[in-house]
Amino acid sequence: MNKDTIIQVSDLTKLYGETLAVDHINFEVAKGEVFGFLGPNGAGKTTTIRMLTGLSKPTDGKASILGFDINSQIAQIKKRIGVVPEISNLYDELTAFGNLLFMAQLYGVPSRERKKKAEELLKTFRLYERKDSLFRTFSRGMKRALTIAAALIHNPEILFLDEPTVGLDVVAARSLRNLISNLRQQGITIFLTTHYLEEADLLCDRVAILVEGRILAIDTPQALKAKTNKKSLEEAFMKITGLEPEVLAIEKGK
Ligand SMILES: Nc1ncnc2c1ncn2[C@@H]1O[C@H](COP(=O)(O)OP(=O)(O)O)[C@@H](O)[C@H]1O
Numbered sequence: 001m002n003k004d005t006i007i008q009v010s011d012l013t014k015l016y017g018e019t020l021a022v023d024h025i026n027f028e029v030a031k032g033e034v035f036g037f038l039g040p041n042g043a044g045k046t047t048t049i050r051m052l053t054g055l056s057k058p059t060d061g062k063a064s065i066l067g068f069d070i071n072s073q074i075a076q077i078k079k080r081i082g083v084v085p086e087i088s089n090l091y092d093e094l095t096a097f098g099n100l101l102f103m104a105q106l107y108g109v110p111s112r113e114r115k116k117k118a119e120e121l122l123k124t125f126r127l128y129e130r131k132d133s134l135f136r137t138f139s140r141g142m143k144r145a146l147t148i149a150a151a152l153i154h155n156p157e158i159l160f161l162d163e164p165t166v167g168l169d170v171v172a173a174r175s176l177r178n179l180i181s182n183l184r185q186q187g188i189t190i191f192l193t194t195h196y197l198e199e200a201d202l203l204c205d206r207v208a209i210l211v212e213g214r215i216l217a218i219d220t221p222q223a224l225k226a227k228t229n230k231k232s233l234e235e236a237f238m239k240i241t242g243l244e245p246e247v248l249a250i251e252k253g254k
């Protein structure tokens, strides 16, 4: 294992009844990378994130994050990662500020630091003026931004983002991509899933292409385009997977 490896996955597998949701996948993520997991709906992206973040037990295989084993040392891992699920884990009836303070407490941020950290994140994410508004009054883009802010409250070294821009309009999606790029500048390692290939091309240092639980390719977007002799990552993806572009167009109603 390379000394810069921060996520190491070996033969990770998840079986749901007779569905092999994730089928013996192998990959490594280096510290500071933005690593993208690309695939159509049902490919196993969310299942992979859930296993890596301790929300679901692997059927087989193993993974380590920051040198800790996901099966036996998940408590140590949780302290040092942030997770942004596809459906927000924040509370509708709390204000933006209240949600951040609550998460800070949950993650064991010392009480004297909570307020300062929450205010700092609200400013970074341009939500400070709305800090006293209830979460439920926020637009989708603002909700997603605050959910990311909440995941950063304990200064995690790795951020997991499941489909960060699904359901957002073009402007909100762009602003979120900028935020993600800024996090990368700060040295945070980012693992994200998406079925928007253009987004992956803009954001990711390397991507893994996942179809039916299996990884078909892992490389930089540039290398995947060069190897397949295609101009866009979407075309490269179609060539590698043999899928039709429509499989990526299915928008989930959230
Ligand atoms: N809790 C579950 N129980 C049974 N099957 C599941 C469960 N979660 C996911 N699956 C199945 O596992 C496969 C991968 O799902 P998922 O990881 O959500 O894919 P993606 O996030 O790439 O859209 C799908 O066939 C899905 O139906």
Ligand SMILES: [Mg+2]
Binding pocket: 045, 046, 047, 086, 162, 163
């Ligand atoms: Mg998913």
